Amino acid sequence: MAEIIRMPEVLAGAAEAAVQTWLVSVGSVVAVDQPLAEIETDKAIVEFTAEKAGTIGRLLIAEGDTVAVGDPIVVLLGDGEGDDAIGPALAAAGVADAGVADTRGGGTGDVSVAAEPVVGVPAPAPSVDEEPAGAVSGGEEPAEAAPDSGRIFATPIVRRLAAQAGVPLADVAGTGPRARIVRRDLERHLAALERSGAASRASAEASSAEAGEPASAAASMPTPAAVPASASAAGAGFEDVPLDRMRKAIARRLTESKATVPHFYLVADCRVERLLELRRTVNETAARKISVNDFVLKAVAAALVEVPAANAIWNVDSIRRFSSVDVSVAVATEGGLTTPVLRGVERMPLGEVSATVADLAERARAGRLRQHELEGGSFSVSNLGMYGTAQFTAILNPPQSGILAVGAARAVPVVGVDGALEAGQVMTVTLSADHRVLDGAVAAEWLAAFQRRIENPLSILI
Template sequence: MAIVVRMPEIATGAAEAAIQSWLVEVGNPVRAGQALVEIETEKAVVDYEAERSGVLAGILLAAGEAAAVGVPIAVLAEEGESVDVALAAVGGSSATDAVPADDQSEETDAAAAAPRVPAVPARGADEVIAAAPEEAASAPSAPATPPTAPAPHAAPIAAPAGEEQRLFASPLVRRLAGERGIDLRDVPGSGPRGRIVRRDLDAYVPPAAAGVDEAAPSASVPVAAPAGNPAESADPAGAAYEDVPHTGMRRAIARRLTESKATVPHFYLQADCRVDELLALRARINDGRSSRISVNDLVVKAVAGALRDVPEANAIWTDDATRRFTSADIAVAVSVPGGLSTPVVRGADRLSVSELAATVRDLAERARAGTLKQREIEGGSFSVSNLGMYGTTAFSAIINPPHAGILAVGAATKRPVVDDDGELAVATVMSVTLSADHRVLDGELAARWLAAFVARIENPLQILL
């Protein structure tokens, strides 16, 4: 029986994802656990592994295209099953362009696999966006009326057309085209059957002043100042500007963090840690080492140790229960081109400092390269965000759902302090801010966890135990 591979929910709460590239060619065998396809998410490009073994019978979503979570993206034939039979089971017509006949998703080109009869596209099918002039003129039951020009801020309107010259584009592409004021009839498509995919839209450069009403320029099109007078622009305020289109990562980050602030009851606790002994211990550890330990590595290790000291804090909120974990899995915020990624260090409480440092370094490098695997950005109960290396002394961070907390770490700076004997002294102090989910962590519990963290930072030999 044919195995339908569906778009996975790579990131918690994600509504859609995009295909970056297929790692297996149609007709080749696939083993369970083998990387099948690279999927672009809000955080990175991750490898999605096949859950079952078989032969890749057909690809339903081409590279560069996006689809909602749960939409079929490929078909596998089971052992002993012919590719043709597997494709027929889902309505596919070829090994390279198979589409399930009953798919009603917003991103699947159902029209591409349908019989060649004129029809209005159903919900989820790509709309026809250009007509073949010779067929439109010869249609016996319709007057030869010129097509209406599209509005500057809307995608072109569907029109009846001959099958051979139809242009298809997914709803995502149509929406982006509308936002950017692009007429899709001017964009060459590189997808199956000439379908316009997102990479075509991103690569398209509109001809200067083509089809643009100078009196009412699109708000999504960069406005250039007239030559010789850079201060002038179409902005009523008179300021020159340029609109940079949102990437999928930026949109997803905006959506998730907005949802976090709107649905997670944040509260904040701050503490100052004296880190002179921590820095001295780090210097001794790094003496003669080629792979150095960073302050952030010690911070992550202290966070994991504090979760072991206060196990009630190692939890997340679910609709039915508070889920407590026995392992300290810590997400580490990593700056990547165009956004932020949060790979998860598994079992950070059980790793030595050297093992943890190597793991964090590897995850950070692969996050920037966009080669993280799906399981490496999932799970965990807590996050660490460190901006100390940029000189930021203190800040508060937004919780990364479903985590119950995130620790914002500032720079270690020399400050005046009062010793236990009442004497004024100078010490190296690092400020941290805990953002906590009040559904999981009450004030007293969060305060106990933060005190446990500070105790480990100020007595750093505990971090090594």
């Protein structure tokens, strides 16, 4: 029987997501666990895989479209089923079978998702030029709310972005279930306002020219929409780079973290001469070169085992402590910072840590991480030592208990055991901790355990 595949909740708590790239086309035969699409979320681009085998009968949204979690995105046909099975499957799922591209044409089209029955709530009126469902024009009707509640349905992200843009949600037509306003609706509405504003300005300038008025007079006339900064900045010596989904999410999450999580910081200077010497020795014969960061991850895991109270997250009504050590590793990608999770680090040999981190980093940069690889973790590591950064502080990744900021190993004069000055290699690390989860004494105990391990690296290998 034909089955409707819906937009997955690729990350816990996500309200919507976008298909960045389809990895299949209409007519493709897919197997279980075969990647279907690259889904763009607030944190990363994640591969979405098939849970069942079958044949792609129809792609219900186009690349770049953002829809709510749970919205239909694919029709998957079973053995022996053809196009005639698509209509009944769509109808059973409450999806209108109209305005969709031919299933064998290789392209994607738009569908309209049937709203859940809400008494007295008409569907959004189509635009005059009969754009496909989901398109927004400057003259469209706004989304209506249920009359008994006066509520306008919109995702949290849309409400926040609309407030930032100063756009009343009542002016935006929603195309999601129950006329809910999703991100693409707001973006198209803003684009329509921008086009309307540009047209008004052009008309005003033309009228002033015909009347012999100076251009400045026309420019001072009120317009329906503000001029985008990028347009007004032409020739001004700077460029306004539009924020993509990931950058907006990073800005939002980090701002929320600093505003709502009580950070406190502990700093330690670690002597790493032994670590650097051991690394050189290991890399002389190792099939895969071991990095300083691989040792750091093992030392972090060992310290979390030694101080289990630190291997925890904030759970609102409780503090959840874990028996296994899962550590998030900060990876810089073209789109921004992402943090795939290394699981069971305490049980991994050093070489396996190195190989796993390299694989996660490579796939993070290529946008091929899976959903589970971005979820979980009680602690994070951010290393800027490869850039020569001596010391920095990192912002916590809620609900995790801490994040360790790792600087570069550098040659500095140190006091030896006999009290005399000598040349040493010192790596400064800064622990950012969530005071809701960790008291100062526990955090200090953990940092001391980490320092012992990193300064005696053979203990990491045992």
